[in-house]
Amino acid sequence: xxxxxxxxxxxxxxxxxxxxxxxxxxxxxxxxxxxxxxxxxxxxxxxxxxxxxxxxxxxxxxxxxxxxxxxxxxxxxxxxxxxxxxxxxxxxxxxxxxxxxxxxxxxxxxxxxxxxxxxxxxxxxxxxxxxxxxxxxxxxxxxxxxxxxxxxxxxxxxxxxxxxxxxxxxxxxxxxxxxxxxxxxxxxxxxxxxxxxxxxxxxxxxxxxxxxxxxxxxxxxxxxxxxxxxxxxxxxxxxxxxxxxxxxxxxxxxxxxxxxxxxxxxxxxxxxxxxx
Numbered sequence: 001x002x003x004x005x006x007x008x009x010x011x012x013x014x015x016x017x018x019x020x021x022x023x024x025x026x027x028x029x030x031x032x033x034x035x036x037x038x039x040x041x042x043x044x045x046x047x048x049x050x051x052x053x054x055x056x057x058x059x060x061x062x063x064x065x066x067x068x069x070x071x072x073x074x075x076x077x078x079x080x081x082x083x084x085x086x087x088x089x090x091x092x093x094x095x096x097x098x099x100x101x102x103x104x105x106x107x108x109x110x111x112x113x114x115x116x117x118x119x120x121x122x123x124x125x126x127x128x129x130x131x132x133x134x135x136x137x138x139x140x141x142x143x144x145x146x147x148x149x150x151x152x153x154x155x156x157x158x159x160x161x162x163x164x165x166x167x168x169x170x171x172x173x174x175x176x177x178x179x180x181x182x183x184x185x186x187x188x189x190x191x192x193x194x195x196x197x198x199x200x201x202x203x204x205x206x207x208x209x210x211x212x213x214x215x216x217x218x219x220x221x222x223x224x225x226x227x228x229x230x231x232x233x234x235x236x237x238x239x240x241x242x243x244x245x246x247x248x249x250x251x252x253x254x255x256x257x258x259x260x261x262x263x264x265x266x267x268x269x270x271x272x273x274x275x276x
Contacts, residue, residue, distance in 0.1 A: 001031075001034075001035075001038075001042045002042045002043070002044075002045060002048070004031060005028075005031055005042065005044075005048055005072070006045070006047060006048055006051070008024060008027050008028045008031060009028070009048060009051035009052065009055065009069075010051065011024045011027075012024045012025065012028065012051075012055055012065055012068075012069075013051055013054055013055060021064070021065060022064050024065075025063075025064035025065050025067070025068040026064075026068075028068040028069070028071075028072055029067075029068045029071060031072065032068070032071040032072045032074075032075045035072075035075040035076065036075055041075070041076060041078055041079040041082065042076065042079075043079065043081055043082065044076050044081075044082045044085055044086070046085070049085055049086065049089045049091075050089070052069050052072070052073060052089075052091070053089050053090065053091065053094065055069050056069055056070075056091070056094045056098075057094065061097070061098045061101045061104075061105060061109065062101075062104065062105045062106055062109050066098065066109060066112075067108055067109050067112050070095075070098075070109075070112040070113055070115070070116050071112050071115075071116075073086055073091060073116050074112065074115045074116040074119055077116065077119040077120060078119060080123070083119065083120055083122075083123075083124070083127075086120060087120060087124070087127050087130075091116070091120070092117070092120050092127065092130060092131055095113050095116060095117050095120075095134075096131075096133060096134055096137070098113045099113055099117075099134060099137040099138070099141070100137060102137060102140065102141050102144070103144065107145070107148055107150060107151060110141060110145070110151055110154070111150050111151060111154045114138070114141075114151070114154030114155060114157070114158050115154055115157075117131065117134060117158045118154065118157035118158040118160075118161050121158065121161035121162050122161050125165065125166065128161065128162050128164070128166050128169060129166065129168070129169075131162060132162070132168065132169055132172060134158065134162065135159070135162065135169065135172045135173055135176055135178075136172075136176055138155050138158055138159060139173075139176035139177065139178060139181060141155060142155050142181045142185065143181070146184070146185075146188070149185075149188065149189060149192065149216050149217065149220050150216065152185035152188070152189070152220050152224065153216065153219050153220045153223055155181075155185075156182060156185065156220065156223035156224045156226070156227045157223050157227075159173055159178055159182070159227045159231070160223060160226050160227035160230050160231075163227070163230050163231050163234065164230050167234050167235065167236060170231055170233075170234030170236065170239070171234065171236050171238060173231060174231070174234070174236070174238045174239055174242045175238065177242070178227075178231065179228065179231065179232075179239070179242045179243055179246050180242070180245075180246050180247065182224045182227050182228050182231075183224070183228065183246050183247070183248060184247075185220060185224050186220070186221055186224040186225065186228075186257070186260065187248070187249060187254070187257055188220075189216075189217040189218075189220035189221045189224070190217070190221060190254060190256055190257060191254075192213070192217050193214050193217035193218065193221075196213055196214045196217070197214065225260065228264060229264070229267065232264055232267060232268045232271065233271060235271070235275060239268065240268065240272065243264065243265070243268055248260075248261045
């Protein structure tokens, strides 16, 4: 598999400005799908990483090539050694350059970037510190693309990773209103899932699509809840201020939202009680 990856990357580097580049990007995309189903993740070589970096540096941020490379790295970085070499080659910095252009990017490119960023930040404190500048960009993405549950999912995963055991990241996330942003995404997911479940008399194809959308709603609910529960662990006063000011909607309108609000409130009180 590693030889197939290197060959695909080499072809993309050779033909990145040619019309055949789109076909080569599709080939790399298909490799990523294969890796997603593989029982063992390949070990990336330095040659592979050099090619990936060259493509990310030379390709337009919203191109098929950029998306294909980001997806490949995201799949490969589920392996610890690949995360280490990817960070060492500066890919986390290149991802931030992509996010900087978020207003001009497609949802697919943004999600691929967030997917990789969340994977890189999952288990390394130094990487989380290095990725601190991501936080304001992700906040703006959640504000500008609030209608996208897919991006809410990707953003929640990244923020959950970045604030884990990192007080400085948690403080910056709170300052950028992530408690409200995550709660709002949680509520939107609940409301959309409710609407989908009410549409029972639809053609089979539509029901399949609705099932996929309902699964996405459940995923968003899970990861926004996860990110919020990690964020409120931070031993800093701004968390209390922001949580108190958060709008959870009208009390009594949605049992799940009300229960989640009180769960966060009680968990936070237990944390602050341990300070004294």
